[in-house]
Amino acid sequence: MKKLVKSSYFAIIMLFIYIPVVIMVIFSFNSGDTVFNFVHFSGKAYDDFVHNSPFVKSIITSLFVAVVSTLISLIIGVAAAIGLSKCKPLSQKAWFGIANVPLINADVVTAVSLMIIFLLAGMKFGIGTLLFAHISFNVPYVLITVMPRLRKVDPSILEAAQDLGSKPYQILWKVVLPILKPAIITAGAIAFSMSFDDFIISYFTGGSQTNVSTFIYTAKKIKPFIYAFGTLLVAVIIFAILVWNVFQTIKNKNKKTEEELRQGDYKTPQFDRYYKKLNQEYLILNTKKVMHHSWRIDLWIRYWWIKLLIKVYLLKNYGKRISRLEWKQYEIRNEIRNEKRYYSRLEKTKKAIVKVRKDLKKKSNDSKKKQRLKNQLIRLLDRKKELEAEIEWMENRDEKAARHAARIQRQIDRWVKEFEQGKQEKTLSKKDLVWYKKKIKGLEQWKLEVEEGKNHYRLRKTTKKLNELRDLKSNKIEALSTRLEVLNAQLYLWKDITDDYDKTINQSQGQLEIVMLQAYRNHHLEATLSKVEVKILHLEKKVTHLQTKVDRKAVKVLNLDSQGNNRPKVKNWWQKSWKTLGVFVIALGAFSGLTVAYVKNNIYDLVVANWGEYIDPELINKFQKTTGYKINYQTFDANETLYNKLYTFTYDLMVPSDYMVQKLADENKLSLVDWSKLNIQKPTQVISNYLDDTIKVPSDEATKEVINSSLTTLMSKSVVKETDETTGEQYNILDYAIPYFWGDLTLVFNQNNPKLNNFLTSYGLTVDDNNQVQPKNSSLDWQIIKAAGQAGLNVQLNNDPKNIFMIGAEILYGRTNLKTNSEVDQAYSYLRDLIKDKHISLAEGDSLITTVEEGQFDIALMYNGDALFSQLNRDLKKLPTDFAYGRVKADALTSPLAGVGTINQRTNVYSDNMVIAKDAHHKQAAYDFINFIYNAKNATANSSYVGLASPLDSVLTDLSNTSVDDDGFSEYKNLYQPIAVDASYYSGTEPLAFINNNEVDAYLVKKFNDLLTSINY
The missing domain is CATH 3.40.190.10 (Periplasmic binding protein-like II)
Structure with a gap:
């Protein structure tokens, strides 16, 4: 059970880690709109992911920030590591500790600190602040990854480069950086992953930039398209790992091929197969005998069973067990040797003491050297005392062991006497006899251990067990191999090619019949031998062809000349640089494409701040296609979050709740709504119509959408400003906000x-x-x-x-x-x-x-x-x-x-209401967006997607109508x-x-x- 748990521990851990990933992959193919139930398999989530432009933009932002911050962090971190390596150990330790503070510090503290710094510096929150923040927490990760590798660089390598005339920049590029390459790649991977999925610091310093983590966190509900994104991310990682492993496999295979070509072992198994077949054919040709298989099933069963046993014994962990015993034997022998060395060490120490005392007498006038020799003498005397104490303990141990062995022998004699007496008098049961034998045997082994010494006894037992294990391995396999050879001879039988004809001829009586049979016999023999010769020629051609391929491979890989000697490999500039140039071109192209995508997604005509998952993404795409506007769509998870973000960024259109509208309007952060620009009836007219049926709606308002009268009545009771400072008028929410959803x-x-x-x-x-x-x-x-x-x-x-x-x-x-x-x-x-x-x-x-x-x-x-x-x-x-x-x-x-x-x-x-910021830069676009959202068809689709009541009477009617609602x-x-x-x-x-x-x-x-x-x- 213990072995089962040990062997399955890693599998259990892997299951614990990867089961959630598997569940995520399965739910990414869910056709439903929620992640709480699986309807049936569909690619709907992936289609929603592709068409969810705000989410796609957040991914592009995350990739761009991660790539740029990683590159800059690598430059700063590697340079800092090289600089610190040249400092004194004390200074290096101090600066390294300071650099690690951001790693220990809580993310929220770092985020708030950076936000305060950016505010005091008067910086506009956006891509700049986000990059600065990510670089600040990435640099320590680069430093702690590169620094240990840099400490392992042998100083003699750098000194050799200097002696050969290399300049500092040449040493950096051709010696230091190649050595640090694995650490730099690792640091880059860590920095990229830390930056890509960072949330807390990005949340406080991102401003107008929303990365993936912020988007998901602020989403009101987790939708299946987020699982689709996770699945694609996992697929990309798996693909990258597979490509890397394929590359490493090819690289290792090429190295192995080169090594085999140097040793002459390349394609050896194929040569062996061909030569084995050739030997069989030559044997048939020379002996005129062919091999036949036995039809005895019992022999074949024994044959395959013995082959299986040989494989089992070969697979058994004899090698590992033998290695352990050999290592144990080595350690015990070392302990025994060390005990023997105490005497020689004591003699050397005594000689050194005599020498130092002589030197003290000679250096009596030189105080410094005299003091140094005195210190040395003190150390030697201490060493002598330690060795003498150790030797005394060893000698006393031997005396004690002899006395202990004598006591054990007396016990053995007493138990043997009792055993013999009980045996003679027949007073002992079988169980008692077994107990006495076991007791006497244990005491005899104990006596041997005491007499020989613990280490010598352990060495003898280990050596015995090791020899038994070696004998077991060799004898078992050897015995099975012998049995297999015997069965081989019984299963694979050789007989003459003409054996059947010869038997028939011997049984024939007619002379004519014998002559005819002999003619057939000779013809069959010649035909068979001819076929064998053809096979031999065919196999020899294969061998020649394979040898030609091996020679060509050797010339190509080992760079051999016509005489078969190795030539120095001289690569031109392209052969040396094509890999680096290829990687650079691919990386530059990818980064350029990413930069273009980021820039295109950040050229916008309208900035909208809304609750997470509070709008149908299709409406955003539709609005952009219809109007040509580009939207920078931001999300938040609380009114207070939106309020705090207004300190760092200006939105054009926002969707705060009623009490936050009052707060923003009271602080003069909102514009009054110009209802003449909207395709919605002015709320005051709706209220009048609700209170008095005799009041008629103006004709130009008749075609506009109507806000629910009850909602309008309720909102009009919420006073925003008692009196405006400039106009002296009293305002309520409807003067600053257009209802978006309510409940x-x-x-x-x-x-x-x-x-x-x-x-x-x-x-x-x-x-x-x-x-x-x-x-x-x-x-x-x-x-x-x-x-x-x-x-x-x-x-x-x-x-x-x-x-x-x-x-x-x-x-x-x-x-x-x-x-x-x-x-x-x-x-x-x-x-x-x-x-x-x-x-x-x-x-x-x-x-x-x-x-x-x-x-x-x-x-x-x-x-x-x-x-x-x-x-x-x-x-x-x-x-x-x-x-x-x-x-x-x-x-x-x-x-x-x-x-x-x-x-x-x-x-x-x-x-929740749509409001326009006081200092909005795109007010007309904001009004166009509001009109688009409040189009009856769009409002119905939006309310149906979010699941909240629309403020429009027409939508409330449609979604309450069984014939319309689906x-x-x-x-x-x-x-x-x-x-x-x-x-x-x-x-x-x-x-x-x-x-x-x-x-x-x-x-x-x-x-x-x-x-x-x-x-x-």
Whole structure:
């Protein structure tokens, strides 16, 4: 078992590493749009990958940055290593330690430090800052890879080059760099891989540049095209490894061929085969006998069995075991020799002491030499004491061993006496007799070991075992070979060519018949011999042809002259340089192509910042083809990330959430929307039409797309600026933003658990035919979370600070937002007691989606779009539709806080919006892009791809219509559409969306972190 584990350990590790890669390759051929279920094999993911222009651009950026940073890092790192090698050891060690600090330092610290430096330097974040950052962390990797190799360079080689008249640059190019070539290649590979997949440093310093890691990290959902990219990357790596191995195999084969030609062993197996056949044919020709095979099956079975046994014995690890024993024998002999040398070393030490004492008397006037000799004398005296102590221990050991052997002999005599006495008196059982024999034998071996000495005993045993193993190997194979030869003679039989005719002639009686048979016999003999002669000629031609090929190969490879002597190989400039030139041309062409691709992809007319996977990539390609604009499409994963990036880069068009729109507008970072340039009706007119049916829409607006009136009403309540400094007007979100997607926070109920159904009934709730949770004799309020936890149900909550504190805000104050720090403290107190319930957990967005999709929950609080995504994936997996959904709506509840009074509870309704930056460079392109996205057909495709509600009424209608929708949204119409489409849901003056409040928001995040800490402790 132990041997099995040892032999399979490496295979287990390889499986552990490569199973995820294999799964990724399999899922790259998934025809579905998710990675959670495999529908059937298809190349759709690869088609999506090729046509996903933002992702392809990120790959080009990663390749360009990795190649450039690697080349520059190699130049700097190799030069630094050569420079450090010339420093004093102490300085070299200090500088090398300083250079390694970035390797030890955390990536996030390095990233923030570089970002601060670039900000202080006033640099524009982009390709320049990204390259500087990558070079800064690549150089140490080059240094630590090249430096050890440089330390192994023999100084005598450099001195020899100098003695031969080489100049410093010649020594560098022709001596140092060729020696360092393997280390430089390794360093380049490490630097390239580190740069290509770097995320943290690129994230902070990239500015407008998005590499592969940043794109994947900021993606809202992992799509199969990312698996396709991973598969292609693995394929490229495997292809590179195969090409390299083929190159090395060819190179090694050429070396082997040259060596065989020098030794005369080239094509020896083929020559042997030909000569073996020739010998057989000559034997037939000379003896006039042919070989026949025996038809005895039993002999053939024995023959092949013995051949198999010979192979088995040859494969057995005798050689390895013999080598181990030989090494053990060598070590033991060395120990024995060292013990014998102690006496000679002691004599030499005594002579050296006498000599030093004589020198001391002669150098009595020279104080320095006298002191040096005194130190030497002290060392020799110490050495003498050590040797004498060792010899004394060895002599005492021998005396002790003799006494010990005598004691063992007395024990042996006593046990032998007891054994003989018991044997004579027959008082010992068979088991006792065996025990006595074993005991006496063990004592005799112990006595031998003591008498001989441990090392001598070990040497004798090892030598004996080694000889036995050698004899076993040779005798077994020799015996089997002898048996094989005997069987060979029985299986391969020789008989005369005319043997059959001779037997017939001997049995014939008629003279005429005998004469005819003799004629046939002679004819058969001549025909057979003629065939043999033809075969011999044919084989001799083959031998001659093969020898000619070998001679030509030898002339070509060994550069032989007409007399067969080696000529010095003189290569012209092309023969010397064609490999280097070829590599240089290929590398230059590849780099030029990469540079052109990068430059083309970075000449753009519009810069867009959007959430990851928040747009159908096909729409980007379609927009670029239709309008001729080039888009620099950037992604982010949080509103705060977008806000921070605005310090380092300017976007034309962004898609922040509602509260971030307020923050940006309040800081004067957004332009007012010119609705006259858009193919969307102006929201104020929509509101008027929604409030008063008598107001008519102007004719020029009649053909424009209409934003959902409920969404417009909700957004208009979010004030951005109380009064503008220049105009004195009051603005809301709709003056700065165009709704892009919207949704709400939804409660999802897993009806698989009967306990949950009983809980809903006891809470006064019921589930209708549309899987909507409806009040039966009460309302659906936020207190249900606490009640569910107390009932032992598994409750999962979206782990977002604002969403979590919204629960407390709604329960305590009946509104979505907290306005003061004291209100945050009150909500914190309530939430701390709530979250401490072991049945209530917080989960990240993607983790929550997976948890809900797999049904590992009872109640979950999540965005309606995420809930829809989980439900559609369950449908693809053909899992039962057993989820129910509900939005909180409770009127006239009493707040737990004294003095607050009666409150109404609702849920958060959010919107992500398109905004144009104040200092945007391409405003017209931004308006064109907005119009393109809000085209009814494009908006429908986009909403269907992302899975969130569109702000346009026409899209909401289409995706809710069974005859039009083909993505499953119509089946879950009430889940796809936010609850706010019902005008009766919204009441009061407080907005349902989150509002921006800088000081309170910062304090809320701090208390949220305290809340997480309170969960853990």
